Amino acid sequence: MASAGLIDLTEDSPAKPSLVTLSPARPVLSRQAASHSSPTQTSGTRSPLSPDAQRPASPQPPWFGGPPLSPLSGQKRPREESLMSSDADRVSDTFKSRGASNSMPAVQDGAVASTQADASSPVLSPQQVEVLELVKQGRNVFFTGNAGTGKSFLLNRIIADLKELYGEDYQASVAVTAATGIAATHIHGTTVHSAVGCGVPQTTQDFGRMWKADKRAKIRALKVLIVDEVSMISAEMFEALETACRTLRQRNDPYGGIQLILSGDYFQLPPIEKRWVPAMGPDAFLNRGFTFQAPAWKRCNLQQILLTKVFRQSDQQFVSILDRLRQGGPQGQQAVQELSSVCQRPLQSASGVKPTQLFSRNADVDRVNTEELRALQGEAVDMPGKDDVAIGGIEEGDSSGNMDYRRQQLWRHEFFRDCMAPKEGSFKVGAQVMLLKNLELDCGERMLVNGSRGVITKFVGKPELLSDLMKGRVQLSQQWTQGARDSKIGEEVGKAEQARSMLEQWPGTKVPYVRFLNGREEAVLPEKFSVDVPGLGSCMRIQIPLKLAWALTIHKCQGLTLDLAKVSLKNMFAEGQCYVALSRVRSMEGLQILDSNSDCVKASAVVRRFYQCLVHGEEYSDGAWELWQEKHPSEVTAATMAASSGAVGMGSQGDSAGGSQSAGGRRAPSSFASQPQTAAGTASKGGGDCFKCGGNDHWARDCPGSSSSTPGNSQGPSQRGRGLHGYFAGVSNGRGVGRGRAAPQGQRGGGRAGGAGRGACFKCGRGDHWASNCPG
Numbered sequence: 080m081a082s083a084g085l086i087d088l089t090e091d092s093p094a095k096p097s098l099v100t101l102s103p104a105r106p107v108l109s110r111q112a113a114s115h116s117s118p119t120q121t122s123g124t125r126s127p128l129s130p131d132a133q134r135p136a137s138p139q140p141p142w143f144g145g146p147p148l149s150p151l152s153g154q155k156r157p158r159e160e161s162l163m164s165s166d167a168d169r170v171s172d173t174f175k176s177r178g179a180s181n182s183m184p185a186v187q188d189g190a191v192a193s194t195q196a197d198a199s200s201p202v203l204s205p206q207q208v209e210v211l212e213l214v215k216q217g218r219n220v221f222f223t224g225n226a227g228t229g230k231s232f233l234l235n236r237i238i239a240d241l242k243e244l245y246g247e248d249y250q251a252s253v254a255v256t257a258a259t260g261i262a263a264t265h266i267h268g269t270t271v272h273s274a275v276g277c278g279v280p281q282t283t284q285d286f287g288r289m290w291k292a293d294k295r296a297k298i299r300a301l302k303v304l305i306v307d308e309v310s311m312i313s314a315e316m317f318e319a320l321e322t323a324c325r326t327l328r329q330r331n332d333p334y335g336g337i338q339l340i341l342s343g344d345y346f347q348l349p350p351i352e353k354r355w356v357p358a359m360g361p362d363a364f365l366n367r368g369f370t371f372q373a374p375a376w377k378r379c380n381l382q383q384i385l386l387t388k389v390f391r392q393s394d395q396q397f398v399s400i401l402d403r404l405r406q407g408g409p410q411g412q413q414a415v416q417e418l419s420s421v422c423q424r425p426l427q428s429a430s431g432v433k434p435t436q437l438f439s440r441n442a443d444v445d446r447v448n449t450e451e452l453r454a455l456q457g458e459a460v461d462m463p464g465k466d467d468v469a470i471g472g473i474e475e476g477d478s479s480g481n482m483d484y485r486r487q488q489l490w491r492h493e494f495f496r497d498c499m500a501p502k503e504g505s506f507k508v509g510a511q512v513m514l515l516k517n518l519e520l521d522c523g524e525r526m527l528v529n530g531s532r533g534v535i536t537k538f539v540g541k542p543e544l545l546s547d548l549m550k551g552r553v554q555l556s557q558q559w560t561q562g563a564r565d566s567k568i569g570e571e572v573g574k575a576e577q578a579r580s581m582l583e584q585w586p587g588t589k590v591p592y593v594r595f596l597n598g599r600e601e602a603v604l605p606e607k608f609s610v611d612v613p614g615l616g617s618c619m620r621i622q623i624p625l626k627l628a629w630a631l632t633i634h635k636c637q638g639l640t641l642d643l644a645k646v647s648l649k650n651m652f653a654e655g656q657c658y659v660a661l662s663r664v665r666s667m668e669g670l671q672i673l674d675s676n677s678d679c680v681k682a683s684a685v686v687r688r689f690y691q692c693l694v695h696g697e698e699y700s701d702g703a704w705e706l707w708q709e710k711h712p713s714e715v716t717a718a719t720m721a722a723s724s725g726a727v728g729m730g731s732q733g734d735s736a737g738g739s740q741s742a743g744g745r746r747a748p749s750s751f752a753s754q755p756q757t758a759a760g761t762a763s764k765g766g767g768d769c770f771k772c773g774g775n776d777h778w779a780r781d782c783p784g785s786s787s788s789t790p791g792n793s794q795g796p797s798q799r800g801r802g803l804h805g806y807f808a809g810v811s812n813g814r815g816v817g818r819g820r821a822a823p824q825g826q827r828g829g830g831r832a833g834g835a836g837r838g839a840c841f842k843c844g845r846g847d848h849w850a851s852n853c854p855g
């Protein structure tokens with residue numbers, strides 16, 4: 080890659096230091112498999128990443144089954160093929176061949192990574208091979224690199240080999256996940272949240288869901304956890320999962336001994352952080368920081384590899400521009416100007432293919448989509464949503480005035496403005512649409528997730544669908560009562576009942592059928608979108624989870640390869656957003672920039688420093704984690720997780736390892752508490768049996784420190800469960816600090832006073848400004 084800047088590690092740069100810090104290997108996975116010959120290497124290339132960079136590529140891992148490391152050995156690359164085809168005709172054909180009417184328009188963008196293009200370089204790069212070797216050794220691995228360096232491609236390769244390795248046990252042993260639903264489709268996985276069973280956490284208590292019997296069993300059986308687009312997983316999430324896995328698996332190794340395979344580029348989109356407001360309560364989960372800022376990152380001792388060969392683009396000038404753009408600053412701005420000077424002309428789109436339009440904001444996406452819909456022939460069918468509110472936490476003595484006030488507040492809530500599913504919408508046959516909910520996650524290539532795209536093929540009347548649903552439900556119930564009392568059927572009955580109820584409540588009259596790019600054609604039924612508003616109750620909307628998709632937000636296109644794209648550079652608000660948008664296309668010929676704006680380039684100073692360390696083989700650290708704990712100590716600890724799951728006592732029942740047995744035969748939960756903390760821990764083991772306070776003379780339900788039903792609310796963390804969560808020891812300082820928008824260190828008492836104290840900015844760690852004004 081001929082690129083400039085910090086991470087200018089080219090395949091020919093021998094002097095670069097190793098990025099791979101070798102650590103004692105996990106026991107090598109044992110599998111007797113036929114050994115394979117070495118993968119074909121790109122001649123003359125070598126990896127700069129390890130001290131033995133000059134050695135020829137090692138033989139293919141003996142445990143890796145299947146053919147040698149040719150990524151194209153008859154395997155589909157699901158990421159691309161499931162999403163789109165190499166040209167509009169192919170996409171169109173895909174749709175037609177599955178029964179769409181001939182008049183059905185193609186999915187518009189011509190978006191694709193072409194199979195043919197890849198066939199010309201059908202081998203893994205030496206760096207990709209290096210990653211494979213580390214994986215085979217059972218190491219925890221993190222690989223990163225510019226957009227288009229083949230991270231997801233390599234992951235697919237790793238996954239294929241893990242399938243071979245684990246055979247029948249694969250499903251139970253390997254969790255293939257990504258930070259978002261759409262990213263997960265690229266590797267046929269699920270979201271991390273769904274795989275581990277915590278859902279999208281709103282509070283730290285939500286991690287307690289991982290203690291449910293089925294989730295717990297799943298985590299205990301896991302051997303490998305793969306996470307793609309890890310830049311969008313927060314430090315808090317990473318830390319919480321590490322704690323939970325270690326505790327649930329009753330093993331002290333990081334993540335309880337699960338092998339981690341992480342992939343992503345931190346210069347792309349960061350985690351979506353929540354701003355803490357007092358109404359959220361002290362246990363709000365804020366999703367702060369990059370994973371590499373979490374103490375767990377160090378504990379995991381990841382082998383870090385930088386991929387430097389860009390595959391998506393072959394034009395070295397374009398690669399260089401994108402690399403400068405990635406790192407932001409004045410160089411990045413100049414790079415955008417260079418690109419804009421070439422790419423502002425209208426696109427010449429072959430065979431009438433419509434380019435995908437990318438915008439930062441939903442408002443622009445909606446405008447374009449409405450125009451496209453208007454231009455489409457045929458009858459428009461309205462999709463009216465149904466809104467409602469529910470007052471929560473009603474207590475005796477609440478006056479009606481108080482209730483009215485709360486109701487009004489709920490109706491004014493921003494949820495009704497910002498909900499992904501608009502209140503009013505209309506669609507036509509042939510409209511390009513995108514799914515707004517994860518509907519089916521666990522079915523590989525056939526999964527339907529938030530972000531899945533397709534075309535509306537027809538509309539069906541609501542009464543007809545209701546009667547179908549009733550029939551289906553009756554059949555399922557019959558199976559259930561006739562003895563097949565398997566939990567899957569029970570689940571299906573529940574789902575059918577829920578679908579019927581939603582459909583009945585939804586005010587629309589016709590439901591759309593959508594043919595998705597993975598070939599599935601489904602009726603898309605109404606779903607519930609809701610939000611809990613702390614202290615007030617909840618807001619909800621019942622609506623068909625679809626959105627027009629001729630245009631997409633940049634957040635929805637991370638990970639895609641597009642042939643043709645029109646990108647608007649207006650209103651970029653997130654770090655990495657501009658880079659993600661402009662790096663989707665294969666060539667400058669396929670890119671049109673709609674509005675030139677050099678201010679759009681934003682890159683995180685923290686990320687820049689992280690990559691500097693990576694390149695120089697240094698360990699990254701900053702004080703951000705400690706600062707967050709001081710400002711708002713979210714307590715994501717084994718204790719709060721387990722307590723909130725109601726796992727007290729039941730949590731360990733039937734466990735084979737750890738835990739002490741109480742007189743009554745019920746296993747005491749001390750196994751969770753008794754994990755000595757590793758690496759980063761300043762452990763102070765309490766050895767307690769109570770999940771809530773760590774005390775060993777009572778059960779959690781009798782905990783004197785728990786006056787409220789939420790264990791996290793009653794006391795400061797320094798009193799509660801101190802012995803259970805060693806790595807918070809010394810950094811948490813009770814709830815007094817962190818209420819409201821806490822001042823930077825040294826300015827306790829809130830208020831937004833000027834002149835910050837040490838380490839005030841979350842992003843760069845500097846003390847003279849707030850994160851929102853961070854120049855980086």
Ligand SMILES: Nc1ncnc2c1ncn2[C@@H]1O[C@H](COP(=O)(O)OP(=O)(O)OP(=O)(O)O)[C@@H](O)[C@H]1O
Nearest residue numbers: 192200202203226227228229230231232390391638
């Ligand atoms: N070894 C390889 N040989 C040929 N083509 C490759 C190779 N590795 C990746 N590619 C191709 O490069 C393109 C980009 O790959 P991929 O999408 O995996 O990159 P990425 O690093 O995950 O990008 P992003 O960071 O944007 O998600 C794809 O078309 C893929 O097929």
